[in-house]
Amino acid sequence: MAETDYRITRRAVLEGGAATCLFLASGLPVGAENAGAAMTAGPATAPIPRIPMTFRINAVEHALELDPRTTLLDALRNHLGLTGSKKGCDHGQCGACTVLVNGRRINSCLSLAAQHEGDEITTVEGLADRNRLHPVQAAFVAHDGFQCGYCTPGQICSAVGMLEEVRAGWPSHASTDLASGPTALSDAEIRERMSGNICRCAAYPNIVAAIRDAAEEV
Known part of the structure; x- marks a missing residue:
């Protein structure tokens, strides 16, 4: 009687792992994937309330209600229509969003709008x-x-x-x-x-x- 070869090969391990994964996947009850996703998602969170803010931009006062996470760049572009300042990298690396705050140049994509209440902000639209x-x-x-x-x-x-x-x-x-x-x-x-x-x-x-x-x- 011939002796059986029980040596484990890499091919056998891979084939066995693939078969196990297929077996487990086919045995999941209907809706189990959705239940798992719901468990990992956690409870729904309430939206962050907007905060009233006042800005002086290009010598004009502006009153806004903003999410406190809003950057100065997004406040200028999306809420005030001052689109001269550009969103390039959004990481403070390219300088396309540079504006002047109290005469100092800053990257507005890295600065929260809430930090600049009371500051004198100048964009490219206000230089002329x-x-x-x-x-x-x-x-x-x-x-x-x-x-x-x-x-x-x-x-x-x-x-x-x-x-x-x-x-x-x-x-x-x-x-x-x-x-x-x-x-x-x-x-x-x-x-x-x-x-x-x-x-x-x-x-x-x-x-x-x-x-x-x-x-x-x-």
Whole structure:
């Protein structure tokens, strides 16, 4: 009588596991999947109530009722129709959503709207003086500092804030002397200070030229 080979092979283990899974799946009672999903979902939660908030944006007061989790960017775009500020990465990495808060540039996608009640908020829509463009805006037009234009509002707001930082004597990683006060705005300085704003069209040479010219007027 021939001796039976009882050695376990990898193929046998895989076939056995597949057969077991099929057997268990076919043996589930009707509705068991839905019951399991309901158990893991947990109890339904009540919606978070909206909170009244007041903002001063581009020198105009706005009263809104917002979910406290609403970002400043979503409040501007979705609740006030100020769509100049763009939602690019939504992670604070591209700078397309840059606005000015009390003169300082911030990524509005990373900031909750509720944090900015009482602050002076300026978006790209509020930079011009009626029909007269802000010098940075005019320089971007003159130097063709954009292609698709998606990043341009954030680039312009960031440039306006950056020029204020230079006038205040803030150094950058490209500054040669950290204690000498206002530094010369070289191309290297501009590139370093604007490095948080990404242009996927790579219009950087024109952007640098526009900011360099605008620095002489603002």
